[in-house]
Each structure stands twice: as structure tokens, then as C-alpha cells.
Amino acid sequence: MRIEIKNLCKSFRGNAVLKNLNLSIPEGKISVIVGGSGSGKSVLLKHLTGLIRPDSGQIFVGERDITHLSEASLYPLRQRIAMIFQSGGLLGSLTVGENVALGLIEHKLAPRDKIPEIVKEKLALVKLEGKENEMPGNLSGGMRKRVSIARALTLYPELILYDEPTAGLDPPMSETIDDLILKLARDIKVTTVMVTHDLTSVFKLADTVNMLHEGEIIVSSSPDEFKNSKNQIVQSFIRREYHSAAVMIL
Ligand SMILES: Nc1ncnc2c1ncn2[C@@H]1O[C@H](COP(=O)(O)OP(=O)(O)O)[C@@H](O)[C@H]1O
Ligand SMILES: [Mg+2]
Structure with missing residues (x-):
């Protein structure tokens, strides 16, 4: 199930979180979304199932623009999309x-x-x-x-959305979850969108890495290109995440 987001804008009480965001999610691949804490990653994911409605812009899920769909029309679509929340939701x-x-x-x-x-x-x-x-x-x-x-x-599901699936887990358990996500993506060819902070997961799983910064996707590239990007924001993100991972292991 492919996704195409065009000029997505979303503010909460005057706080502009997503500003003219454009993003393509290819079918059958793993797309990773990274970005600082509070940058709007969860808000972006929730737009994909209509849990949050945009102020403006278009969100094509499959062939349909879901922006103006009623709750009743969203219902069968939500059956085809699984969302794994940060909290787990059990x-x-x-x-x-x-x-x-x-x-x-x-x-x-x-x-x-x-x-x-x-x-x-x-x-x-x-x-x-x-x-x-x-x-x-x-x-x-x-x-x-x-x-x-x-x-x-x-x-x-034809699309699985994972919101920080390995946050708070120790490295061996994170690896188990990553392996599972990868296996599902490969075996059942489900289109996968994953938000993560974990650089190990990014480089192990991603077909494309998308960086959200100040309301926009500023880089959309392969993991290798991402690692070698000259973009200052990407480089400081990578340094910061490696640093916090090192602190965690200590
Ligand atoms: N339902 C909401 N109402 C008001 N503000 C919200 C809501 N959901 C998220 N926000 C705000 O949007 C910003 C982005 O949040 P979020 O997407 O959760 O960030 P993250 O990138 O850490 O997942 C934050 O400033 C948050 O406070
Ligand atoms: Mg979040």
C-alpha cells in the first residue's frame, strides 16, 4: 500500500507542528522516520489512519485521498492498517x-x-x-x-505503522523486535513505516530514511546516503543518538 503526502499542515492551538510536509512511502518497503523529540513524528503517523485530521494538504493511502473521508469510510481502511503504538495499547x-x-x-x-x-x-x-x-x-x-x-x-494488514517500537527495551529485546519487523516486512511484504530513535534499527531495517525537522521532511534517502549526508541537522542527529546510545550502555 503506497502513501503519498502532499503539503500537509497541522497546528495545535497556534503551534505549527507540520508545515507543508511532503513524503512518499513506497509499497512493500520499510520507511523509517527519524527526528528530534517533539518534532511531530507521532502526529505524522496518526494522520495516516485519520486519527488526526490535517488543517490542509492531501494524504493518499493507496489510491484514495483520506483527508476528507468520514469516520464510516475510514473504518474499512483502518482494517487494512495496523498501528503499533508507543504504549503497546494492550x-x-x-x-x-x-x-x-x-x-x-x-x-x-x-x-x-x-x-x-x-x-x-x-x-x-x-x-x-x-x-x-x-x-x-x-x-x-x-x-x-x-x-x-x-x-x-x-x-x-497491508500497512504497519510502528511508533518507536524499541523505545525503553534493552539491546537484546530491541534486536528481537527489529528482527520481527524485518521478517514481517520481507515475508508478508507488508508496507512498513517505523518511527525510531534507534540508529541500530535505522541502519539494519530501513530501505529509506526520512528526517523530520521543523515540520518538514528535510532528507529522504537510503541509509548509506543518510549516514554520509553533509546536512548539518542529519549529522548532529546521528552524533547525538550515538552519544545517547553510548550513555545507555554505560
Ligand atoms: N493532540 C494534541 N493536542 C495538542 N498538541 C499536540 C497533540 N499531539 C501532539 N501535540 C504536540 O505536537 C508536537 C509533536 O508531538 P509528537 O508528534 O508527539 O512528537 P514526537 O516527534 O516526539 O512523536 C508536540 O509539541 C506535542 O505537544
Ligand atoms: Mg512520538
Whole structure:
């Protein structure tokens, strides 16, 4: 599912967050979005499912401009797009299995008696076999993240949006999540958009790196070009992130 964003503008109470932003997301690839904290990365992702409406501009998802779609018309589109939120978005009062089944039930995608089998299959894909009856509160952050990915997979999405999927995870768990994102992108050829701070993830996963700065995408390039970019903002971002990663390891 390709995405084309044209001249997107969004302000919150006079605070202009996105200013005439243009971005192309190619189908079947991993596009990474980087940018400073508070630069508008999450706001940008939320525009792609209509969770936030733009002030002006166009957002083509597939062939359709979704900017003016009603909530009712967005509903079937949201079925094709999975969003993995920063928080993970699991319901603490439900078991892992019930959480994974939520989308299937909401969108009536499977008869009730088939649901356990689908849940089992998706949990196996994220290497959480047999965890159906656990409560989310008893799982590690990385496991919870994988449960939310399993839930997303039940909808057979054409587009997966990840908002900082490895934030707060230790390096081995980050690597597990990165490997999973890469495997899904390659195996099911799902178009992937990932916001991240993690330079290891950027260089391991990205087909294209897009840098958001002061409301615009200022660089859109391959990881190699990004690393070698002469752009001062890109270079200071890379230095800063390497520095904070080093601090974390110490
Ligand atoms: N729903 C909202 N209402 C008002 N301001 C918001 C809202 N969502 C985000 N913002 C503001 O937009 C800016 C960008 O936020 P965000 O996209 O979350 O940044 P990040 O790049 O860290 O993900 C911030 O200044 C934030 O306070
Ligand atoms: Mg964010």
C-alpha cells in the first residue's frame, strides 16, 4: 500500500507542528522516520489512519485521498492498517489471547470457534507460543510489544505503522523486535513505516530514511546516503543518538 503526502499542515492551538510536509512511502518497503523529540513524528503517523485530521494538504493511502473521508469510510481502511503504538495499547484486564483476538471480534473477521486457532498461529509468529492465558501485566515490555504485533497481524494488514517500537527495551529485546519487523516486512511484504530513535534499527531495517525537522521532511534517502549526508541537522542527529546510545550502555 503506497502513501503519498502532499503539503500537509497541522497546528495545535497556534503551534505549527507540520508545515507543508511532503513524503512518499513506497509499497512493500520499510520507511523509517527519524527526528528530534517533539518534532511531530507521532502526529505524522496518526494522520495516516485519520486519527488526526490535517488543517490542509492531501494524504493518499493507496489510491484514495483520506483527508476528507468520514469516520464510516475510514473504518474499512483502518482494517487494512495496523498501528503499533508507543504504549503497546494492550488491555490489562484481558489475557494475552483475548487481546490478540480483539480485532478479529471487532471486525467480525472470523467465526468464534476459529479464533483460538488464529490467535495461536499469530502468537507463534511473534515467538510467544502458549502465552494465551498470561496477563499482560506479567510480561516484559518486549513481550507486550510482540503481543500487540500479533494482534495487528490478525487483520492481515497491508500497512504497519510502528511508533518507536524499541523505545525503553534493552539491546537484546530491541534486536528481537527489529528482527520481527524485518521478517514481517520481507515475508508478508507488508508496507512498513517505523518511527525510531534507534540508529541500530535505522541502519539494519530501513530501505529509506526520512528526517523530520521543523515540520518538514528535510532528507529522504537510503541509509548509506543518510549516514554520509553533509546536512548539518542529519549529522548532529546521528552524533547525538550515538552519544545517547553510548550513555545507555554505560
Ligand atoms: N493532540 C494534541 N493536542 C495538542 N498538541 C499536540 C497533540 N499531539 C501532539 N501535540 C504536540 O505536537 C508536537 C509533536 O508531538 P509528537 O508528534 O508527539 O512528537 P514526537 O516527534 O516526539 O512523536 C508536540 O509539541 C506535542 O505537544
Ligand atoms: Mg512520538
